[in-house]
Amino acid sequence: MTARVDVxxxxxxxVGGKFPRSESGRxxxxxxxKGTFAANAALASRKDARDAVRAARAAQSGWAGAxxxxxxxxxxxxxxxxxxxxxxxxxxxxxxxGASAKKAEELVSAAIDRWVWYAGWTDKVAQxxxxxxxxxxxxxxxxxxxxxxxxxxxxPQRSSLLGLVSALAPVLVTGNSVVLLSSEDRxxxxxxxxxxLATSDVPGGVVNVLTGHxxxxxxxxxxxxxxxxxxxxxxxxxxxxxxxxLEADAAENLKRVRRPAGDAEGDWFxxxxxxxxxxxxxxxxxxxxxxx
Amino acid sequence: xxxxxxxxxxxSRAVVDIASSYGLFINGEFTDGAGGAMKTxxxxxxxVLADVAVADEADVDRAxxxxxxxxxxxxxxxxxxxxxxxxxxxxxxxxxRAREFAVLETLDNGKPIRESRDVDVPTxxxxxxxxxxxxxxxxxxxxxxxxxxxxxxxxxxxxxxxxLMLAWKIAPALATGNTVVLKPAxxxxxxxxxxxxxxxxAELPPGVVNIITGAGPTGSALVRHAGVDKVAFTGSxxxxxxxxxxxxxxxxxxxxxxxxxxxxxxxxxxAIDQAIExxxxxxxxxxxxxxxxxxxxxxxxSVAEEVTExxxxxxxxxxxxxxxDKNTDVGAINSAAQxxxxxxxxxxxxxxxxxxxxxxxxxPETGYWFAPTVFTNVxxxxxxxxxxxxxxxxxxxxxxxxxxxxAKANNIPYGLSAGIWTEKGSRILAMADAMRAGVVWANTFxxxxxTSPFGGYQExxxxxxxxxxxxxxxxxxxxxR
Numbered sequence: 001m002t003a004r005v006d007v008x009x010x011x012x013x014x015v016g017g018k019f020p021r022s023e024s025g026r027x028x029x030x031x032x033x034k035g036t037f038a039a040n041a042a043l044a045s046r047k048d049a050r051d052a053v054r055a056a057r058a059a060q061s062g063w064a065g066a067x068x069x070x071x072x073x074x075x076x077x078x079x080x081x082x083x084x085x086x087x088x089x090x091x092x093x094x095x096x097x098g099a100s101a102k103k104a105e106e107l108v109s110a111a112i113d114r115w116v117w118y119a120g121w122t123d124k125v126a127q128x129x130x131x132x133x134x135x136x137x138x139x140x141x142x143x144x145x146x147x148x149x150x151x152x153x154x155x156p157q158r159s160s161l162l163g164l165v166s167a168l169a170p171v172l173v174t175g176n177s178v179v180l181l182s183s184e185d186r187x188x189x190x191x192x193x194x195x196x197l198a199t200s201d202v203p204g205g206v207v208n209v210l211t212g213h214x215x216x217x218x219x220x221x222x223x224x225x226x227x228x229x230x231x232x233x234x235x236x237x238x239x240x241x242x243x244x245x246l247e248a249d250a251a252e253n254l255k256r257v258r259r260p261a262g263d264a265e266g267d268w269f270x271x272x273x274x275x276x277x278x279x280x281x282x283x284x285x286x287x288x289x290x291x292x
Numbered sequence: 293x294x295x296x297x298x299x300x301x302x303x304s305r306a307v308v309d310i311a312s313s314y315g316l317f318i319n320g321e322f323t324d325g326a327g328g329a330m331k332t333x334x335x336x337x338x339x340v341l342a343d344v345a346v347a348d349e350a351d352v353d354r355a356x357x358x359x360x361x362x363x364x365x366x367x368x369x370x371x372x373x374x375x376x377x378x379x380x381x382x383x384x385x386x387x388x389r390a391r392e393f394a395v396l397e398t399l400d401n402g403k404p405i406r407e408s409r410d411v412d413v414p415t416x417x418x419x420x421x422x423x424x425x426x427x428x429x430x431x432x433x434x435x436x437x438x439x440x441x442x443x444x445x446x447x448x449x450x451x452x453x454x455x456l457m458l459a460w461k462i463a464p465a466l467a468t469g470n471t472v473v474l475k476p477a478x479x480x481x482x483x484x485x486x487x488x489x490x491x492x493x494a495e496l497p498p499g500v501v502n503i504i505t506g507a508g509p510t511g512s513a514l515v516r517h518a519g520v521d522k523v524a525f526t527g528s529x530x531x532x533x534x535x536x537x538x539x540x541x542x543x544x545x546x547x548x549x550x551x552x553x554x555x556x557x558x559x560x561x562x563a564i565d566q567a568i569e570x571x572x573x574x575x576x577x578x579x580x581x582x583x584x585x586x587x588x589x590x591x592x593x594s595v596a597e598e599v600t601e602x603x604x605x606x607x608x609x610x611x612x613x614x615x616x617d618k619n620t621d622v623g624a625i626n627s628a629a630q631x632x633x634x635x636x637x638x639x640x641x642x643x644x645x646x647x648x649x650x651x652x653x654x655x656p657e658t659g660y661w662f663a664p665t666v667f668t669n670v671x672x673x674x675x676x677x678x679x680x681x682x683x684x685x686x687x688x689x690x691x692x693x694x695x696x697x698x699a700k701a702n703n704i705p706y707g708l709s710a711g712i713w714t715e716k717g718s719r720i721l722a723m724a725d726a727m728r729a730g731v732v733w734a735n736t737f738x739x740x741x742x743t744s745p746f747g748g749y750q751e752x753x754x755x756x757x758x759x760x761x762x763x764x765x766x767x768x769x770x771x772x773r
Contacts, residue, residue, distance in 0.1 A: 128434070133759055135741035136418070143745050143761060228750065244541020251536035253705065254529070254548065254751045275769055282707075282749050283756050286724045288734040 011041045011187070013048060013211065014194035016055035017204020023047045028212070030187060033098025041187045044212035049179070049220040052208035056150045056177040057226055059205030064147045064175030068123035074201045075119035075172060081196045082112045088192055089161055096160050096186040111165040114272055118169035121277060125174055129278055138290040145281040147175035148256055152221035154214060154234030154246075160186035162268045164193065167233055168207070170276040177206045179227070181218060184238060187211040214238035222249035229256035229280050236260040256280060298611070301618040303405045308396045310482065313343040316351055316505060317488040319358035320498025325351050327506060332481055335402035336615050336624040336659040344481050347504035349513045355473045355502040356519040359444045362499030363471040368441060372428035372469070379424030379466055381494040386417040386459075389490065393483055395616075397455055400482040402624030402660070403578055404615045415740060416459035419758075422742035423463035426763060430468060433760055439767040441469035442545055443521035448511045450527045451477035451626050452581040452682075458484050460757050461524050462501060463742075468766040470522065471500050475514055478507040479627045512538070520544060524765065526583070529680075529706070529751050547755025547765040549583065549747055551680040552708030555701035556586030556737060557691075557723065560595045562713035566735065567599070568606050571686070574711060574737040576610065576664055579625055580684040583752075584709035586737055588677055590697050593690045600668055600688055604649055607664045612653045622684060625660040634662050634683030641667050641676035646687070672700055680706070694719065698726045707749030711737045730756070 011030075012019040026043035042048075063071070082089070086108050094104035130144040151171045156163030160183050171178050182190030194209040210217055214234060218241060222230055230250050235243035243260055250257050258279050313329065315322040325345030332341050347355070367375065386393065390413045397408040431437050445465045449457035454476055465472050476484040484503050491501055504510060508531075515523050515535050525535050526549040539546055556574050558567050574586025591599045615623035625631040642648050646667040655661040662683055670677050670687040677687045691697040701710060710729040712720055720734045730748040733739060740746065740758075747756035755765045 131760060133741065133744040135739070135744050137739070137741070139736070139739065141741070141744055143759065148749070242541065247540035248537050251533055251540060254533060254536060254550070254753060256754055259543075273769075282730060283745050283747070283761050284724075284727075284730060284732060285745050285759075286732045286734060287736055287739050287744070288720065289736050 009039065011039050011191045011211070013042045013044060014191070014198065014207070014209040015048065015052045016058070016208065017198060019194070019198070022212070023051070030185070032095040038095060039188060041191070041211040044210040044217050046217070046220045048210055049217050050224070052179040052210055053150060053221070053224050053226055055205040055208050056179050059203055060147070060150055060175070060177040062203060063177055063206045066175070068126070071173070071175065072119055072122035075122065075169070076116065078196060078200045078202060079112055079115040079119060081200050082115060085192065085196060086112070089189060092189045092192055093161050096188055097158070107162045110269055111162040114162070114165050115169050117272055118173050118277070121173050121274070125277055128274065129281070133285070140288040140290055141285065143283050143285040145174060145278060146284050148280050148282050149176060149228035150226060151176045151178050151280050152224075152227050152230040153178055153180045154218055154230070154232055155180055155182050155190060156233050156265055156268070157183045157185065157214075157237040158265045159268045161189040161193070163265070164190055166268050166271045166276070167231055171231070171280050172206065173277050174281050176280050179208045179210065179221060181210045181212070181214060181221065181234065183234065184212070184214050215240035218246055219249055222246040222255070223252060225253050227255060229258070231258040233258065233260050236265055298619045302614065303395055303398070303616045303618060305395055305399065305616065308392050308399070310341055310396070314481070314485045314505070315345045316347050316355070317485065317503040318351070318355045319502065322488070325505070327351065327510065330478060330507065332400060332479060334399050335626050336656070338658050341400060341482065344485070344505045346506040347510045351504060352473070352510065352513045352517055355504050356444060356517050358499035358502055359471040359473050360519055362497060363441070363443055366497045367466070367471050367500045368469050372430060375466065375469065376424045376427035378494060378496055379420050379427060379463060382490065382496070383417050383420035383424060385490045385493055386413065386420060390414065390417070393455055393486065396486055397483050398615045398623070400480050401451065401454060402615050402626055404620040404623040405618055406620065407578060412453055412456045415742070416456045419459040419463045419742040423467040427467040430763070430767070433763050435764060435767050436769045439468075439769055441766060442768060443470060444519060445470045445472050445522040445524060445766065446514045446517065446520040447472055447474040447524045448515065448527065449474065449476055451480040452578060452583075454480040455483040455487070457526055458487060464757070464762045464766050465524070466500065468763060470766050473502045473504060473514060473520070475504050475506065475511050478505070481505045515539065522546070522766065525549070529753070532753055545765070547747070547757065548753035549755070549757060550751065550753035551706055552583045552585070552748060552752050553588055553678065553680055553704050553706045554584055554586045554709040554711065554729070555588045555590050556711035557590045557697050557701060557713065558592065558595070558599060559714035559716070559719065560592040561715050563715060563735075564595070564599065564602065567713040568602050570711065570713060570735070570737045571603060572606055572610070575686045576607075576622055576684050577738050579622055579662070581626060581630070581682050582738065584731060584738065586709075586711050587681060587686060589686055589688045590691050590700055591688060593692050596688070596690045600666065604666060607651050607666070608653070610651065610653065610664055612651070612661065612663060613656055622664060625662050625683065628660055630682065631660040631662060634681055634685065637676060637679060637681045638665060638685055641674065641687070644674050644676070646670045646674055646676060672703055678704060694723065698723070702726070702728045705751040708752035709733065
């Protein structure tokens with residue numbers, strides 16, 4: 001009796017709630033940490049990046065316009081689905097990062113817990129980061145945080161799930177939409193996450209996932225005039241590009257920029273904070289006179 | 293229309309002594325600058341007020357070194373409660389010498405004494421008073437239990453509100469334990485230099501605040517200096533973009549307060565008299581040289597004719613002239629260069645087919661003047677509806693539905709401020725939600741307060757100044773609570 005031949009997956013991009021191949025028709029080979037063939041991933045092009053930005057822009061106002069309670073429900077639902085897929089993520093992380101089974105379990109658990117932590121913030125951010133201002137005059141004056149708009153996230157290169165979730169989830173909390181460029185060498189958890197998002201209640205276009213060469217795609221996101229902010233974490237450790245070059249590109253339309261925290265990627269276990277959410281918000285202050 | 297003539301009511305300039313020349317204020321002392329000298333003039337009379345030193349790179353170096361020493365040895369280690377007392381002193385001294393500062397500001401800037409006396413100086417003092425109280429309460433500000441200062445802050449400020457911008461920058465920087473090298477604008481350095489004398493009276497330790505004068509190259513050298521940890525800039529979007537590029541790839545933090553092109557939206561049910569006053573205040577305050585000025589008036593079509601007619605009638609009563617006269621509403625344009633920019637852009641407005649109306653008020657013969665001007669028949673594509681003019685020039689557009697007003701208001705790369713005029717509360721709140729702007733004034737305009745954050749979306753820059761949020765720009769987050 002011959003051994004069963006397994007059925008393998010074709011990995012694609014995730015744009016506007018759909019799974020297209022790269023318009024360029026290109027793929028690149030992804031290997032496991034041990035160097036064996038894992039899959040061919042789509043090699044995103046400039047056109048794919050632009051399509052993703054367009055999808056993100058179209059989805060942004062609807063996502064921001066949902067009630068904070070509703071966004072919390074939707075994000076928590078993602079955590080439920082992540083839990084259901086944990087064995088697949090454990091296998092992806094173990095193979096891609098070369099982690100032991102135990103370590104991979106820890107990383108996946110931390111990633112799911114992190115998603116839950118951020119899901120709970122949606123309806124608390126305004127209370128914690130906003131305030132009434134006691135101005136010297138008869139005015140009602142309120143400052144509230146708002147999403148900055150379309151955010152490009154360069155996912156961490158090494159931590160393919162925990163790092164990815166740590167960068168992605170906080171951006172979504174306040175109502176931003178995201179174009180996420182996955183780790184170049186370890187893109188598979190990002191695509192699996194895209195499959196989770198596609199079957200969750202997150203509206204199509206709110207999260208778009210690109211795979212490919214960071215040095216090829218990131219400059220198009222950094223220079224794109226319809227991207228409001230960019231997280232450059234994933235430029236650290238990427239080949240042929242530095243975060244400083246991308247930050248200079250981003251200055252063209254004064255994008256909000258999040259720089260990599262240090263010179264080397266950390267282990268991400270302690271990387272959850274309110275500040276991570278607020279990095280991609282604006283403060284809006286509204287004045288109104290008071291009188292009889 | 294005949295105008296009621298007021299008797300002149302000039303403010304005395306005897307209250308202020310202007311030296312013939314000024315040096316750089318570094319490490320608590322005035323020193324010479326190696327970059328030569330420049331002249332600062334009174335824009336209302338073109339009289340030269342003083343020679344002011346220009347700092348070169350070596351001078352910038354000395355100032356940053358002084359600030360570094362003071363930060364590490366004195367100001368950083370000092371308990372917040374003690375830092376607070378210095379800031380309270382400064383607030384009180386500013387209030388005591390308010391008349392002197394107001395007169396000097398008006399002489400150097402050209403703004404009406406009414407505004408420097410009633411707005412600029414008291415609000416500057418209020419900022420020091422407000423941030424003084426934060427100095428020993430930083431653990432409560434929401435940035436961790438023990439937030440730290442960045443170190444040395446490079447601050448470059450504009451000429452439209454010279455003393456007020458100084459206060460916006462210096463007060464939160466000092467409250468949080470940073471030290472400062474501040475460069476005032478080349479056309480308006482005098483109140484910053486008088487402020488140095490106030491620091492002497494306050495006995496602020498040397499090096500905590502350094503003031504270096506000069507133009508663009510001096511500011512650029514300061515921003516690029518390797519010893520600077522934090523950059524704070526208020527000015528044009530073009531320069532802000534340049535700064536953002538210059539500090540890319542470094543570990544310098546930045547806050548940028550840049551240009552704007554605010555939509556001031558008037559609905560048909562608005563209280564029209566109040567709205568007219570708000571429109572006037574929105575665009576003619578400080579000769580329109582305000583980044584958050586309400587330079588695009590969006591009026592609902594059904595009342596557009598009435599609003600523009602009443603607006604013109606009101607503008608005809610504005611008194612343009614000697615800024616030192618307490619009756620003056622609109623003063624001088626800050627410089628010949630700025631007057632030229634305003635003139636050129638209004639010409640573009642005419643060339644592109646908008647209809648120009650200019651108040652026929654008499655203008656003085658010397659100095660830099662521009663009469664209040666309104667353009668009607670403006671479309672969103674016109675340059676006068678897209679570019680910041682930074683002068684007393686209003687563009688009027690119309691709309692039919694709230695959705696159209698929102699689309700037109702947000703159809704701009706800027707996002708600093710917006711105004712909404714309507715008697716319907718639910719509409720105010722929905723419009724405020726929809727505006728992509730950092731400050732939204734409903735049934736009022738151009739209000740400022742030290743407790744209230746100010747700053748823009750998109751190409752109007754990043755970071756907030758004022759209020760609790762203004763502290764974030766000067767702090768590195770401490771450990772979680």
